[in-house]
Amino acid sequence: MSRVRVSLLADAMCDPRPRGLARYTRGLCTALLESGEIDLELVAHLSPAAGELPPAPVSRLTASRELVREHVELPRLMSRRQIDVLHAPANRGLPVWAPCPTVVTRHDVIERMFAPGHRGSRRGRLRMLYADAIAMRRSTVVTTVSETSRRDIERQWPGCRGRTLVAGEGVDSRFFDPRVSEATERLRARHQLPRSFILYVGGFEPRKDVATLIAAMAACRVPDVGLVLAGSMGQWRDRILASLATAQIAGRTRVLDFVGDDDLPGLYAAARCFVCPSRYEGFGLPVIEAMATGRPTIVSDGGALPEVAGDAAAVFPAGDAAALTSAIEQVLTDSRLATRLIEHGRRRAEEYRWERVVGRYVSLYRRMSGADAVPPATQPVYA
Numbered sequence: 001m002s003r004v005r006v007s008l009l010a011d012a013m014c015d016p017r018p019r020g021l022a023r024y025t026r027g028l029c030t031a032l033l034e035s036g037e038i039d040l041e042l043v044a045h046l047s048p049a050a051g052e053l054p055p056a057p058v059s060r061l062t063a064s065r066e067l068v069r070e071h072v073e074l075p076r077l078m079s080r081r082q083i084d085v086l087h088a089p090a091n092r093g094l095p096v097w098a099p100c101p102t103v104v105t106r107h108d109v110i111e112r113m114f115a116p117g118h119r120g121s122r123r124g125r126l127r128m129l130y131a132d133a134i135a136m137r138r139s140t141v142v143t144t145v146s147e148t149s150r151r152d153i154e155r156q157w158p159g160c161r162g163r164t165l166v167a168g169e170g171v172d173s174r175f176f177d178p179r180v181s182e183a184t185e186r187l188r189a190r191h192q193l194p195r196s197f198i199l200y201v202g203g204f205e206p207r208k209d210v211a212t213l214i215a216a217m218a219a220c221r222v223p224d225v226g227l228v229l230a231g232s233m234g235q236w237r238d239r240i241l242a243s244l245a246t247a248q249i250a251g252r253t254r255v256l257d258f259v260g261d262d263d264l265p266g267l268y269a270a271a272r273c274f275v276c277p278s279r280y281e282g283f284g285l286p287v288i289e290a291m292a293t294g295r296p297t298i299v300s301d302g303g304a305l306p307e308v309a310g311d312a313a314a315v316f317p318a319g320d321a322a323a324l325t326s327a328i329e330q331v332l333t334d335s336r337l338a339t340r341l342i343e344h345g346r347r348r349a350e351e352y353r354w355e356r357v358v359g360r361y362v363s364l365y366r367r368m369s370g371a372d373a374v375p376p377a378t379q380p381v382y383a
Contacts (some may be wrong), residue, residue: 005039006032007077012025013044021091023285024285029054042054045061085368086098088105091135093131095134095138108144149304165364191256193228197272213275218247218248220329230256231256268290273338277324281308284305292349296331314327
């Protein structure tokens, strides 16, 4: 069987405080290396700020201007290295021309559906739109992480119809480790966690709708239950802290600005349940992580969350604080419901192990490179 040489753009992994794109990229990279089925090389301009890149050969792009790196230096490198497939895993980054087939993973179109979740210059916004136009129009194949995102992508870019595949996203095996519960007491002491708490992990831009979770917790009638909010608040810190004060639950809320990957499984395992109140998600990786650690999970009906969670989570209408309060109270007081969610959640999370998901990417690379005979355009969208 012939080997396929794949280059993966790796700058997303250099973020010192990794969020969704960085964690997806690292998870895919690690799974591809562990599969042993392709020859993987990484391409990066940035230097890793948090730990090292996974153990694969790394080529550095050195040009000072991003456009030169992307559209001149990168294609030359692909040609010189005789790469079979170039994959941009973080929404954009492809050159306008490449000497080999290309893949872009577009996780969602949330940037175009909601107001930006960060302050940015007009120049930066134009640069993003320009990079999107190239990636979505010039890529050989677009992969994404859910059927919801596939539909959104094809509505936004009709030219992607017929070449967009739902290849999926995976969860790291460490979230399934039964020994993770052994770390909970150590984490409680280090982070001064409440004995009993509801957990939220993620961003804090308005779309994430942490305000609805705060309102729901303020109305919750289950005694002695706290709230833990984990994630970098950035520019939204003052707004979140003001919401906690207004709801009069600041005293029973613990705010963790950042939790490292090593501590994250234990943090999930320490919680009574996990809540994702977001108004819209293209996937929602923390939901699967919580399920893998055996936590009953509550999600809104925003975007792909019901699709990803299946029957393994309690679902409430996005933005409905009263419905979320009811769901939290039910999960905390109904042991049969909690047990069912835990059992279903573990089974659901098993479907998203990187060891299972990565084969779809390997198969795609092989078809695109010609190592397998059937061209990708004739393949059905992955279930």
